[in-house]
Amino acid sequence: DSHIQYERVGADVTMKCGSMDWDAAVTWTANGTDIDESHLNGSYLILKNVNLSQSGQYSCYEGSSWHLKYQTNLRVGMPPKEPVLMCRSNNYPKGFYCSWHLPTPTYIPNSFNISVIHGTKDMVCEKDAIPKNRCHIRYIQLFSTVKYKVTLTVTNALGKNFTTLTFDEFAIVKPDPPESVVAKPVPNNPRRLEVSWQNPSSWPDPESFPLKFFLRYRPLILDQWQHVELSDGTSHTITDAYAGKEYIIQVAAKDSDIGTWSDWSVAVHATPWTEEPKHLTTEAQITETTSASTSSFMAPPTTKICDKGAMVGSGAMAVCWTAGLVVAAYSVLFI
Amino acid sequence: MAAADSPSAALRRDLCSRGIRLAGKMRADVVDLLDAYVEQQGLDASASVAAVEGVPLAAVERWDEQTGTQRLLENLVAYRAFRALLAQMLEEQREQLGEADAGLGRALAAVLLQVSAFVYHLEELLRLESRGIPGEEGDGPPPPPRLSLFEQKLRGLGVLRELAQWAVRSVRDLRQLAKPSPATGAAPGLAESP
Numbered sequence: 001d002s003h004i005q006y007e008r009v010g011a012d013v014t015m016k017c018g019s020m021d022w023d024a025a026v027t028w029t030a031n032g033t034d035i036d037e038s039h040l041n042g043s044y045l046i047l048k049n050v051n052l053s054q055s056g057q058y059s060c061y062e063g064s065s066w067h068l069k070y071q072t073n074l075r076v077g078m079p080p081k082e083p084v085l086m087c088r089s090n091n092y093p094k095g096f097y098c099s100w101h102l103p104t105p106t107y108i109p110n111s112f113n114i115s116v117i118h119g120t121k122d123m124v125c126e127k128d129a130i131p132k133n134r135c136h137i138r139y140i141q142l143f144s145t146v147k148y149k150v151t152l153t154v155t156n157a158l159g160k161n162f163t164t165l166t167f168d169e170f171a172i173v174k175p176d177p178p179e180s181v182v183a184k185p186v187p188n189n190p191r192r193l194e195v196s197w198q199n200p201s202s203w204p205d206p207e208s209f210p211l212k213f214f215l216r217y218r219p220l221i222l223d224q225w226q227h228v229e230l231s232d233g234t235s236h237t238i239t240d241a242y243a244g245k246e247y248i249i250q251v252a253a254k255d256s257d258i259g260t261w262s263d264w265s266v267a268v269h270a271t272p273w274t275e276e277p278k279h280l281t282t283e284a285q286i287t288e289t290t291s292a293s294t295s296s297f298m299a300p301p302t303t304k305i306c307d308k309g310a311m312v313g314s315g316a317m318a319v320c321w322t323a324g325l326v327v328a329a330y331s332v333l334f335i
Numbered sequence: 336m337a338a339a340d341s342p343s344a345a346l347r348r349d350l351c352s353r354g355i356r357l358a359g360k361m362r363a364d365v366v367d368l369l370d371a372y373v374e375q376q377g378l379d380a381s382a383s384v385a386a387v388e389g390v391p392l393a394a395v396e397r398w399d400e401q402t403g404t405q406r407l408l409e410n411l412v413a414y415r416a417f418r419a420l421l422a423q424m425l426e427e428q429r430e431q432l433g434e435a436d437a438g439l440g441r442a443l444a445a446v447l448l449q450v451s452a453f454v455y456h457l458e459e460l461l462r463l464e465s466r467g468i469p470g471e472e473g474d475g476p477p478p479p480p481r482l483s484l485f486e487q488k489l490r491g492l493g494v495l496r497e498l499a500q501w502a503v504r505s506v507r508d509l510r511q512l513a514k515p516s517p518a519t520g521a522a523p524g525l526a527e528s529p
Contacts, residue, residue, distance in 0.1 A: 207510075209507070
């Protein structure tokens, strides 16, 4: 008969070959591979200080006939540590959800049981299909001062553990971050950025339960954030941006009256409007066409043909070496 | 939105926004008062206080299904009760501590004033809807037996906690009231008979 056997990491495991006598001649295999006789005590298989890699299928065969006498699926694992539980209402006033996880894996199957008590009333937390470790509750009462008590128990074949959370209705209200954050430059305004966003779609009734917002922004090159709190509206114009610098901008939301701030939204980047430098555009175009086609040393009159670093001499007689070359070349031509 | 806002609809909206601001300020002050109260009375802030007789509970089922009239009436009954409870707390405070806790007494008196103002505000809103304002039932329930000092403190904690809850609920109630109804431009629920 095949069955599952759960053992703790570090335990000593003794496996009997079904109903075979201790002194019967048997062969044990682990996942099809013969196990050395040194692990046997008579017909018993002894595994000392088992570790995770020793999980697998163990089979015992009668010596001569090679009949399968016993089979077990050994699963090495651990009893659960205290689970981590979190409850939050991101859809107030509809309800709240609780989600949980284990701080370290157990390597064997676990089952979770959650109980929610409001005062003396038991409430049912409906498990979500996805994600697995989550359940949700609809509020029956609103504005209650009576606390909610949520107990999560996790059980597996090697033990159980639990944790309890107690909170009141207002404390767990935390919206999802604002959505669709957009930041745009404002034409002809080198110090402005227009930011707009939307209420998180999970917030069911922003009209009756309005959100307030917190905007933070900084140029990429600086570490210090600027903050603006907005009691309503889903847009804001930044008016003190540094000209020409790229900004990073985020928004958070909170119910106007209760609960805590959401996480920050996805960050958006934007650079304020800058004026196109017109003269540089024209010169650059001319330089490109001229240098491609001409073989003479004649430089176009408007182009700056040397920079400060290439100057030779000083005062009125300062001449850049490129200009000097041009003059020298012409001199040669006219000799 | 209706093409032309009727004067009464505009007045209702105005009363609602002022009421929301009043309730918001009241809540902030009650929360501060709660902190001071807990500290000065030597109480544990996380202590569970059983529902005390005579303290109106803010907890409500099917809140979203309430009519506008229901909201106003429940608020009115609650704040009238708080007005009496706070007055009683103020008197007990003065008896207990005299001058030692003038700050707490002043804060209590300030909140009592705001509660009275809110009662008046609610009566205005009801009058606007041509709703009869229910008379106050004499002194309400008979005065409770004299409580021990500790029992008084716990009851005070319960009163303030429930009042803070009510202040939040009132803001939500007034926002619901202020919503224009699609057909008539009147706030939803107020046109319906109870």
